[in-house]
Amino acid sequence: MYNTTQRISKDMMKQYNQKLILRILMKNGATSKSTLAKQTGLTLPAIADIVDKLENYQLIKNIGASKTDRGRFPTLYDIEEKTLKVIGVGITSKHITIGIYNLKGEKLVHQSEDLPHNTSPEPLINKITLVINHLLQKKGFHRSEFLGIGVGMHGIVDYQKGVAIYPPHLDWENVPIKEQLERAIDLPVLVDNDCNALTLAESWFGDAKEENSFIVVNVDYGIGAGIMIDRKIFHGIDFGAGQIGHTIVDGDGPLCTCGNYGCLEALASEASILEQIQKKMKKGFPTILHDVREVPDDIMISDVYEALIKGDALVLNVVEEAARYVGIAVSTLVNIINPEKIILTGSLISNASKETYSSLVDSFAKHALKTNTKKLEVVKSNLMDHTIALGAASQWINELLLGSLSLKREMGINTLSQNM
């Protein structure tokens, strides 16, 4: 009994150290054994042993000697990106985006599909299955090369069971996405909320590789936040953490889809911005959008952003006001969580004019506690392209490098016969 316990703990320690080395390589890129020893505090022979094993698993590769000023040429090791792949699926109210990524988060192939209004679960699962099978066939990838499929889904998601509890823009309830996709595609599936997926993407591949506690605020068709505390996504007891869109920012504000009045989402989401502009157009307010579409209801958010670039006064006014409300809500989050960094993302942020962004930042600075903003950085995300799909895929990378996934099992190595 004693030996078994000792064996398990020794195995666990080896796994822990192997994952530590992988995480350092993910973050810093190619590194020598002596640098790895310095960074981890492990001895050189221990590092040599770990590097051997990871090379054996084909998770890292020897990329040859490097040149240094002192004329020494230590061999460098880097992540072997060709061995394992992940499929990421981003599901918003309007479309799905599916991407295949390697361990470094590099996109190998991707496809986006529009969703018909109020798509029900079955056709959605069928569509995802069809696209994934098509992409696998197109690139000649085999299922055995994949860690699994990650799904990033808007709304409330039970990430433990992989159930979409309530996606407000799709009118579903309690859909077992994980179970249905696993049955359809025969690969393991992880599901989480889209903002949590964005947060994982930032932590592995974006602006928060160094931060342990940070928040991603996604201002898009809806508004939500992903909260990472001490390197873990904070989900909340009912998986409802990060619902910043439903914080009240104006007690006398308009009715929200959740039934309350004055929620951030009812004042500052793309859906709300579009509605406010259409209403003003119907009342005859002057705007260049009258020349774009004959009927105000035909105006699309892309028209709004084009008018914003051209400096249309009505659009500028509505969008700046929306940004001001986002600033207020972000200040509330900062006052409660006191994070190291806030990363702003989503369509409204990527399309924001200088004036809009300033309006957000000014309002944030005015409302946040000064004690909580001393070290805080507020930045725009650099990961603007299909980030939800990348984040969805990152769930598997996070599980492999920080979670309980066994490196040996994932590499198809028999744990009984293989001597660690």
Ligand SMILES: [Zn+2]
């Ligand atoms: Zn609401």
